[in-house]
Amino acid sequence: MPRGDDKLSGQTTPTINDVAALAGVSKKTVSRFINKSSLMSDATRDKVSRAIKQLGYVPNPQARALALRRNFMIAMLHDNPNGQTVLNFQKGVLAAIKDSELALAVRPVDRTSPELLVEIEAFLSMQRPLGVLILPPISERDDIVDLCKRLDIAYMRIGSTALDDPAHCVASNDRAVVHELTTALLAKGHRDIGFVRGPEGFRSPVEREAGFRDAFADSGVTLDESLIGQGNYRFDSGLEAGRALLGRKNRPSAIFASNDEMASGVLHAAYSFGLSVPDDLEVVGFDDTATASHVWPTLTTVHWPIEEMGRLAAMKLVSEFLGGTTDEFDLDQVVVDSYIVERASARLT
Amino acid sequence: MPRGDDKLSGQTTPTINDVAALAGVSKKTVSRFINKSSLMSDATRDKVSRAIKQLGYVPNPQARALALRRNFMIAMLHDNPNGQTVLNFQKGVLAAIKDSELALAVRPVDRTSPELLVEIEAFLSMQRPLGVLILPPISERDDIVDLCKRLDIAYMRIGSTALDDPAHCVASNDRAVVHELTTALLAKGHRDIGFVRGPEGFRSPVEREAGFRDAFADSGVTLDESLIGQGNYRFDSGLEAGRALLGRKNRPSAIFASNDEMASGVLHAAYSFGLSVPDDLEVVGFDDTATASHVWPTLTTVHWPIEEMGRLAAMKLVSEFLGGTTDEFDLDQVVVDSYIVERASARLT
DNA sequence: TTGTAAGCGTTATCAG
């Protein structure tokens, strides 16, 4: 019983040998067809193609993996506190590889672990994925990227700004869109706008804050530094920063929280002060996760195109392995635009 | 250059042959050690173990996959509209396989697609995972399970009630805990309690509604059928059902929404009627997703132990491949208990 | 343009 016989039906899964025999060519020729080699006569190509169709042959990824020293999967590496973000990104990636033979392996890591690099190396050299998608914030770490290079594994870094050359990153334009939203608040007449910053040590909080400051500078309005509070992207930190800002004598008339979860905390802070949103206070967030439309009032926020970024990143990463279908999109595209979503917590018009 | 030489360092990744040579045994013996065969003398076992440690040898999963016709990964099959649920489950699974050599492949499917089974078969026979974790609601489908059996792939069904024999399922006790929570509302004096049902055609909504009805029956209170509204587990349906219930002449004094997202919709409905929660209306949900603590007021709900279920399911699924570490938990455990989480939207004491 | 032979790194068979 040499090959993968099907227990119940007695059918045998066709292998490259069966195809070769039926087409009357060598297995190497079939292999060439599978790998889309250009060195084939149209006649043979046709014969092989017909035989494959007739047998319903599907190349065995495990065998290819062994021969090619490369598994037919892509990996998602992340240490992201926000589940919704990871999930939305994952959705985009899966959409991109839906019709391919690729699998998606998800690998959460702990960025605070001293074993981080060792663990990632173990994972990568074990699974040997075709490529790795690295999510923020660990996408900012050069040591992880160096590891990928050393292991000769393709990688794609995701970030709030371009973190690498166009072949290796996908980014959103956080700074520009925060600038836009802040400018809209200023144009409405707000002068005392609070800002809740994200965690220190990462890039996206820096970008978002920079956009906020840019808007003040460009509008010629002086920014009151004491209205900038520190958060860490979690709900509780938004609640706390919101309480601090709203407890001041001259409380702000609007608060920009640099993500939705903190914005949701700010809403709770407003309630605890008996303030009505948006009448007494306008609140805006960033991300447009499910939270944004489930809080009361619904949150005016920035749609962070994380799903679309996942799709683009996966496309770029695997394009070389899927030759052909790459025409639909631009391999050099790096930035996926964010946009403002106006809901109830702040009216912009 | 026969083997996997490391480009930069010139080091060579050790293979089973290197181990065999160093230990002075045949590769088959090393293979026996790797596969934890009991047919080995302690002396050889020791020699091999030492050689492996010395070389830092790690078996190549691709080669094993080819020989064993089985990939070293487990797959998660789902068509779940709730991202948070999928993600929490995933967290549990990853915790279970964290220290193993296994990868987790995520596979969302479309249960409404006529190609569903074909697609799943293509995926499974391609990737040949060690096992499949099937999430609700598709875990209820026997055709998918039959497919797994035919392909000889281990499976584990997740559900709101035991869907299979103990070796093949993990379940929560939705009916019992809804009974408990409803009883608590009745004990507080509520008589007109609205209920927002989940989508038709699935098991968990049936279980949750049954628990609700049980409580009325056991408490000897007559249930007003017109207070039972239909939802579909989405926010909007909760909003709509909530509006319908609250627009009645004799509006309910409490509403049990069968998941948090719909409960959140009910809260919005209450606001739109100018009702204050929990003073004018008490609201409870089910799931205890992040939403529950981010809405205002925070939601009294049932903690659905989806993460723990993921952990248990993965443990049970892979226990046979990871011999040894299985002592810590009970392989026959099926039910993971849910429990009530009291927050602000309903006070139970 | 095509085919032959020799791997890829592991496990199964079956004899010792």
Place this chain on the structure above:
DNA sequence: CTGATAACGCTTACAA
């Protein structure tokens, strides 16, 4: 209990 030998299904030299 151990080991030679032949798979597993595909790809990469290297010829032809």
